[in-house]
Amino acid sequence: MNDQAASVRAAVLTAAETLGIQAFPVPRLGEDDALIRVEVCGLGGSDVTQYLGKLRPSSTVYPVILGHVFVGTVEAVGPRAARRWRVAPGDRVVTEAIVPCWACSLCVSGHYSLCDAGEDLLRYGLISADREPSLWGGFAELVYVPRGALLHKVSPAAPLDALALANSIASGIRWGGDLPAFKAGEVGLVLGPGQRGLATALAMMRAGADKVIITGRSSDAHKLEVAKRWGVDVAVDVDAEDVVDVVRHVTGGAMADVVVEASAVATQPVTDAIKAVRKDGRIVLIGLKRGEPIPGLVTDELIYKGVTVIGAMAANYSSFERACRLIERDGDLITQANTHTFGLDQVERAIHTLAGDVPGADAIGVSVEPGRA
Missing domain, CATH: 3.90.180.10 (Medium-chain alcohol dehydrogenases, catalytic domain)
Structure with missing residues (x-):
């Protein structure tokens, strides 16, 4: 030195x-x-x-x-x-x-x-x-x-x-690719367009996704614009559209193979994830909620759909x-x-x-x- x-x-x-x-x-x-x-x-x-x-x-x-x-x-x-x-x-x-x-x-x-x-x-x-x-x-x-x-x-x-x-990109690779075993040709849904959400969407695209959908609020327009420049297929403003309806339309009713819930604090995306994932699909939860419970959470649907739920913390x-x-x-x-x-x-x-x-x-x-x- x-x-x-x-x-x-x-x-x-x-x-x-x-x-x-x-x-x-x-x-x-x-x-x-x-x-x-x-x-x-x-x-x-x-x-x-x-x-x-x-x-x-x-x-x-x-x-x-x-x-x-x-x-x-x-x-x-x-x-x-x-x-x-x-x-x-x-x-x-x-x-x-x-x-x-x-x-x-x-x-x-x-x-x-x-x-x-x-x-x-x-x-x-x-x-x-x-x-x-x-x-x-x-x-x-x-x-x-x-x-x-x-x-x-x-x-x-x-x-x-x-x-x-680098930390967000590494996390996105693990959360959007490794943990849910994301495969080429699958449909990925990312709920939340922050640093980690964008990185997760990028990882899905680089893994050969058929389609990647990302969501945000009207105040996230600048983040959704970056997502579109990166190649995301559909960017959903949840203040103007129902994300579950959009996923149903985009997939012809099949719903998403993998859903990554990347929204900090907000609880609605957790219930949206359950509704938007397909049967035998995978949900990765990364958005911390400050210890708050999820209103309206019904776990029966996870069981009926045979969904795999994964909690993830880090790269x-x-x-x-x-x-x-x-x-x-x-x-x-x-x-x-x-x-x-x-x-x-x-x-x-x-x-x-x-x-x-x-x-x-x-x-x-x-x-x-x-x-x-």
């Missing part, structure tokens, strides 16, 4: 809606860890919730450096870490959001995104900055990466605006690898969904933009580039 880097700037949340820039010392590395110079860090809905102080109590910690979806170049790396991750200084990498324990039954069986380490689980953006070496979030110039982290090398030619969406190593390759190939297309980029001193504005608090912003993906002036 360059000797001139005496300290590292980071955006630190010290209480709900209280965020400022602080400086931290550059950590000393051992043989098994690394430092990543952050090029871009994407924002998600959880960043907004965390900023507002509305995460569940077990996940609320202060002070904390926000940001869990970051991409950057290897600034320095220990010799054992370099061999393990097969990286060298200057390599560009995508870093996954968690550092699993690699000891629990879920980790050793390949389900590390569900790691059962409890309080010992390291999750970027949710670790106190009081825990050395402090640099545990992507809204910083450097991030510390310990043994056990998951890194994915990606081309330096890949567009930063697309890489900011995995394989889907991240494929996301990197997809971004390298289709980065210029994916870039269209990253609508706003800010510098480190503008993190609060970035959060408010993603939250919809900035009139006329029409945000989809929002990112922070710590090196941006």
Whole structure:
């Protein structure tokens, strides 16, 4: 690392809606860890919730450096870490959001995104900055990466605006392709046109879908327009049309083979998913509802239809690898969904933009580039 880097700037949340820039010392590395110079860090809905102080109590910690979806170049790396991750200084990498324990039954069986380490689980953006070496979030110039982290090398030619969406693209590949075993020639329905919904629709199209249908509200017109530019067959404004009727018409009554419910908070899409899926179809649920029950949920229809229902939380190593390759190939297309980029001193504005608090912003993906002036 360059000797001139005496300290590292980071955006630190010290209480709900209280965020400022602080400086931290550059950590000393051992043989098994690394430092990543952050090029871009994407924002998600959880960043907004965390900023507002509305995460569940077990996940609320202060002070904390926000940001869990970051991409950057290897600034320095220990010799054992370099061999393990097969990286060298200057390599560009995508870093996954968690550092699993690699000891629990879920980790050793390949389900590390569900790691059962409890309080010992390291999750970027949710670790106190009081825990050395402090640099545990992507809204910083450097991030510390310990043994056990998951890194994915990606081309330096890949567009930063697309890489900011790497987590969403990886999740979409898993949720729209892997988990429901989506096959070429099938019809996919995605309920919700946010970053993850768009990524899921893209994954279905790349898997050879016969048709892909995506839904949103009138206020999501800019998101549905991106979906259409990406090649989605039908974009449904649910404020003007009944999605179940549209699916019935498009499929000639056969209904959708796979439905991915990707709407945060809203509960109506869950019941729509049950009505819109075909017999022996698959439903993937990814939209969190803040613990609220689903009004009008009748499970009998799932039984009568023989529907497989899958709950999904995160991407995995394989889907991240494929996301990197997809971004390298289709980065210029994916870039269209990253609508706003800010510098480190503008993190609060970035959060408010993603939250919809900035009139006329029409945000989809929002990112922070710590090196941006």
